[in-house]
Amino acid sequence: MIAVRPALAFSLLLAGVPGILPAQEETTLYEYQRRTEVVAHNIVNLVRPHLTAAEARIVAETSIRVEPTWLTNAYARRASNGARQIVFGAGLSAYLEQIADAYVTEDTGRRECTKDYVGYVAPLLVENTHREQRGLAPQGVALFYTFARSTRGACRGASPEIFRDPDTGRFFAGIMDASVAFVVLHELGHQVLGHVDSRSDDLAADRANESHADAWAVSTAFRSGYDLRSAIPWFFLTAAIGGETIEDERHSDHPLGGRRVLDTLKQARQILSTSDPKSAGLLDETIRELEQKIPN
DSSP states (O other): OOOOOOOSSOOSSOTTSTTOSOTTOHHHHHHHHHHHHHHHHHHHHHHGGGSOHHHHHHHHHEEEEEESOSOOOEEEEEOTTSOEEEEEETHHHHHHHHHHHHHHHGGGTOTTHHHHHHHHHHHHHHHHHHHHHTTOOOOOOOOHHHHHHHOSSTTTTOOGGGGGSHHHHHHHHHHHHHHHHHHHHHHHHHHHTTOTTOOOSOHHHHHHHHHHHHHHHHHHHHHTTOOGGGOHHHHHHHHHTTTOSTTTTOTTTSOOHHHHHHHHHHHHHHHHHHHOHHHHHHHHHHHHHHHHHSOO
């Protein structure tokens, strides 16, 4: 597994009870909302001292809102009054948590469990977003441990008992924090790089913007002493959904799946090669591992 170097002094989710709460409980939804807000607040505070003056000004102008919805969308925009905003659905954290559960389970010998679960959940998340946009009720999506009880695949028999090991809980918290932090920084990247004010119908330009926002997120985190290589649940989800649903589920705007993940890390490596060769070298190992684990 990819090593996790914890840098933030918080954990996003309660690792002692992962994946066993009903997905439609409103109290659970608001808890995901609150914890996502904590991660967003802390990652912004962490990177702020390492931004350029121009970047810091734009970040200071940008508000971050986490909406109490099970949708997995996230996007940067200008509000009707011109204010800079980033908007998330709390469901994004909820389902990243389920993927984190699957990844941690692989340490118990259930190889390929993450790919199995992501292969099940990703199409349903995309479909539910489309259903919401059409005013239809969402389909049911099994949380990870419910899935593990019914599948005949690699995840069969997985149990949250593994979280009795404190190291497992810390690893889980680290990959969850990094995954949510990646999305926050990606959307801030769109604001900082001027993409919000220059949207177009040019597919190639839009895809380039997505890749540039990804690379800005990784390189900014490294400059701030935070290692986004451990955003494993986010990498798996991005690879599975083809890279297109993080902002408004627009299929045409995003580079495809695994290629987007690898391009992100390669671009970040290029950015860091001069300013931070040590961090650039760390990315080499991750790129090689992901080339083996994530389909493109």
